[in-house]
Amino acid sequence: MSANSLQTLANAGKGESTRTLLRVIILFLIAGASISSRLFSVIRFESIIHEFDPWFNFRATKYLVANGFYKFWDWFDDRTWHPLGRVTGGTLYPGLMVTSGAIYHALRALTIPVDIRNICVMLAPAFSGLTAYAAYLLTNEMTPSSSAGLLAAAFMGIAPGYISRSVAGSYDNEAIAIFLLVFTFYLWIKALKQGSMLWGALCALFYGYMVASWGGYAFITCLLPLHAFVLICMGRYSTRLYVAYTTWYALGTLASMQIPFVGFLPVKTSEHMPALGIFGFLQLLAFLDYVRSAIPSRQYQTFLWLFAGGTFGIGLLALVVATSAGVIAPWSGRFYSLWDTGYAKIHIPIIASVSEHQPTAWPAFFFDLNFLIFLFPAGVYLCFQELADEHVFIVVYAVFGSYFAGVMVRLMLTLTPVVCVAAAIAVASVLDTYLKADSPAPEGHQSEEGSDATTKKAAKSTLKSTSKPVVGIYSYLSKGIVVGAFTIYLLMFVRHCTWVTSNAYSSPSVVLASRLADGSQHIIDDYREAYQWLRQNTKEDAKIMSWWDYGYQIGGMADRPTLVDNNTWNNTHIATVGKAMSSREEVSYPIMRQHEVDYVLVVFGGLLGYSGDDINKFLWMVRIAEGIWPDEVKEREFFTPRGEYRVDEGATETMKNSLMYKMSYYNYNTLFPPGQAQDRVRGVRLPDVGPTLNVLDEAFTSENWIIRIYKVKDLDNFGRDHASAAAFDRGIKKKKGTKKRVARQLRIE
């Protein structure tokens, strides 16, 4: 009786529909977990766009929603990069904005008017649920075990490597790009396995969507041909590969060229040449394959070598000639710096100065992936065991993903999917082996398969009748230990991920928070205070000069034209701003007048101890300016003779006279009792006499001195230069050597 009821219970779990229902429920729960894990900053602060880049995407989305798609496509933005302007419609990746706009209009059509800001903030968590599902689909193609897929979805949902760029509020291209990446890979594997044109076309369409969304599409453009090439070299050329790859290449390249920002790059740059080369190579191979079936093999051999080798050689020669003739552009700086890591620091300091482009430190791997990082090689090894076409893909992806993740911190993001998939395969194989309660059938036994707890009991009754005791991996002790250990690992993984998300990746960086003495949260909202002041109390087209970091935020929150912003497309313009910031007032003033600057904005963290301020970034400004004007701006002059970078009395003259130094410390010493002015970030005591500013007036300083806004003085009414005008205003008492002593001449009448 009990055996029967247990039997029925066991059978209940075996039904196909039960399993599907379980899978659906589990996937929904995983999506829910991934979404809620990304909501820390919305709950702690508010629903606001974070950081810097997302503000531009938000502004572009608002423009799209307000003005429609055609105006957006042709948008020329004259409120950025003054006086150059920017052809924004043609120099951005529109996928993200169009997605948000589509969701906005769809919801409005369903009479649920959600504010566009909320859509933009919540887009990334919503797509992270979809990414988990895509990881599930991808892993399902790799192994027949369904638990691997679910584990991959769970890992992908909460892995910090992905969360870092997809928290609520991080409205950046990666929010949808990673979903498209994983889904494109899934479609590619599906197309390859089936050899179907339809799946290949779907893969191409999603690849096109991915090209519209993120500059990292070049990863797919290089990985799929590489996969095809490895398969060919392994001797696994097949007609399915031909069908899938050529369909993907033909449709995908056409789709990618529709985006104005990509334009003709797929036929003109070196990053896309591998795809084209493999395409041609595949045509060759298909032809050879066809011929092989037509003629006897000995003739075929000669034919093969002469014909095929000749064609391949000619093709390669043509490629090399074209590249050296300049018709095909060589690897662009951003990609070249992935191979030669020292290149950017010397030649393109802007790329080198971005903190995300630094090489990855070793702890970052564990920080972002926890125990997945040591299961990852195990999963790749298991792929080697099977080594069907799709497993080769995982291996190739793993190798190249690891290399790139090691070169640039930002590319940890592209490594995370394959780590999740491989680790899921490894964990699933372990758990599948050890969770099965049955043992291999000794004489006359029936082995049952299915879910664990119920069958364990059924197996127990049959176990007693075995003659041999079970040992090794079949004993309950070993099963218990292994399963228990992995459960602990999984729980610690969840705890680690939640801790990392909560502490490291949920800061909006527009709003800072600290704790008061009574434990309550004190919000430091200086950025928004200053931006709101700018927005309400300056004229509509007052031009703001600041370092390029804040350009998008000023454009988004303060709604004023800026000189340079985070797009960094014009290095000379940025170097001009850098030169203005790092030169003496007499040199900076003409530059500012020439660019019609009304206000200058600097970030100063000395009062609060906020270390992300402009004095800390100052050396990058100098370096970038030096790249264009090596005669006028020299980095060495900002270091003391002993080689230190100092801001107190020991600072060099160039440093003390630079506009940035003066703007940061103007009036700062009056805040403290005399002689005790302290810069809390650099940890030094400042000189008693603060700097004097002649060409600027202090317009606004925020509450904790984080943002300081200065107004550029108009030309003097009497035509004097500002230094003498200011000296006159201050009274002749403060002689700062502005008077020149002329040799006295005897007057003879």
Added chain:
Amino acid sequence: MAPKHRNVTPAAQQQQPVATSSSNVAAAPVAAAPSSSSGSVSGGSSSSKMGSKQQNSWDQVVVNIANYYSKNTPQRTKLLDAFMAFLVAVGALQFLYCVLAGNYPFNAFLSGFSATVGQFVLTASLRIQTAEANKSDFPSVSPERAFADYVVCSLILHFFCVNFIN
């Protein structure tokens, strides 16, 4: 953008060896009916690199190919091959025009050329998927499904081309 004469695009250049190689093959079967002389001429062009010593074997190879082709290929597949040959010819013409008359506007040239290349590739895939010999390779794609896929993919291809021609 000033029209650039003699601007040979690398894509076209890369395509050219492939196109000519497949034109070699395609030209051969199409010309199988009239004569195999054109085939031998094209075969001769590739053999000219090697010298006349192996002329005999080359001729034999090509003749073997031609015979095999005309005997063993069903009518439907020959139709596909004829279409593919037409596409190659159109593509070659476009490329020739680009070389002679400059490639301005570039997107129009690319769009037209990609249409021929893309359609060629899709037709080749259809040919592969409907060939009897390959049935074992495609367990989940029946010939009818292959044709339906072909139609859908061609629609997508031409949609992009029309959008890109501007």
Added chain:
Amino acid sequence: MKASAVFSAALSLFTLASAASSAGSDKGTSKIKLPSTFKPPQAFKNVNLVHVVSVEKNYVKENINVLIENIDKAAQDEYYIPFTADQASRLGGVEVKDRNRKEANPPPFSAEVVEYDPTSNTQYLRIKLPAPLKTGGQQTLGITFYLLKAYSPLPASIKQDDAQFLTYTFSAYAPSVYTTTKQKTEVKFPSANIPDYTKIQDFPTKQGSKLTYGPFDEKPAGAYEPITVRFEFTKPVIHVARLERDVEVSHWGGNVAFEERYTLFHRGANLSSLFNRVKWAQAQYYNPNTYALKEMKFPLRVGSTEPYYTDVIGNVSTSRFRSNQREALLEIKPRYPLFGGWKYPFTIGWNSDAKNFVRKLAGGGYVLNVPFLEGPKQPEGVEYEEVQIRVILPEGAENVKFYTSVPSSSITSTEVTAHKTFLDTLGRSALTIKARNLVDDFRDRELVVSYDLPLSATLRKPLIIFSSILAVFVSAWLIGNVELKFTSSAIEKK
């Protein structure tokens, strides 16, 4: 008590208001055009006039108490007061009472601003007496009105920590189109520091913070003697250029949601030197009297919950909300201290239980009673140049009527439109009332709206949601039954 008083007031005065506010787009204006050769007839004589000008707050409150006598041969019921065109555009909150009558519900005086020639500089306020005054009869009138944007700061630019002085120009003789036998003008100031004031003859007499000009003898109609006073007012001169107040009633949620969007200006003296944070931070230690706006207090109705304070770039965290059974006080601080010439727009909002404001009538309709204005309560007063109140009623509300005790001369237009928002098919009825030139003395005036909500309207939304989701399920099932195969599965299995 409240319900019955409201009810009776509503019933008695709906006839007055419903004509102007029935469901349609009737835009009543407070200007009546008269022929261009109009000159008010000299039908009255001001026997005794006391003109009280109070400049204690941001705005000027003027009170004219006059005893009039009908010197015409026929009975007259129209009394005129002149204003310049500029004054007329800044004039608000006109109310006329007869203080001698002690009835509980005195019949109202109707006061409207009439113009007869748009290019002329003089416009008239016409007061209609409830009953015509017989020849030789006397009547006391208490006329109260407010003038916004009245002051100009002098000096116009001062330093951060200086005292602020404002000037105001008016006439020693009350503006009148009739002969005034005896009159007196009193000016009340916020403090005793009045550095400059115009002296005429041997007036004024100063008593503490009050100046008295007069009493004057008989003065003809249109007599005008300009007086300029300059007094200290080291408090923010707050001017709300535009207030949009939304009251959203939800029956299913049992909730009334309020949202107010302010566009705030400081009309005081500008900063002569640019803002110095150091001096400001140091000054805050001993909290001096300053003319910068540092914080605003909003006393809300008891029972208000979940307040929020945002502006165009996000939430503002510098706010505090104290709520208990006796009070609900929301204190907010703007992001930066507001000095003269600066602007600060912001949004506040809160929720409240519907049963505090909505009552169901015995006959089946509903009555909503909300305060007309619920803005900041500042000791220096707040003036509102343009006010737009939107009452959003549940979907399908019909027969919308309203009554308000704010003087109708201040109301510029009313209309009922449809407002579409979450899950609406028809749109909710929204009553939009536009008013101008109000001050925060009208904080306690109420707005009463009555509407009918048939049962079909109440059930509309759940039914629509249910049926649309049902339609989705049905169509999904239908689509799932469509077979997209070339051969049937039976053949494929072979």
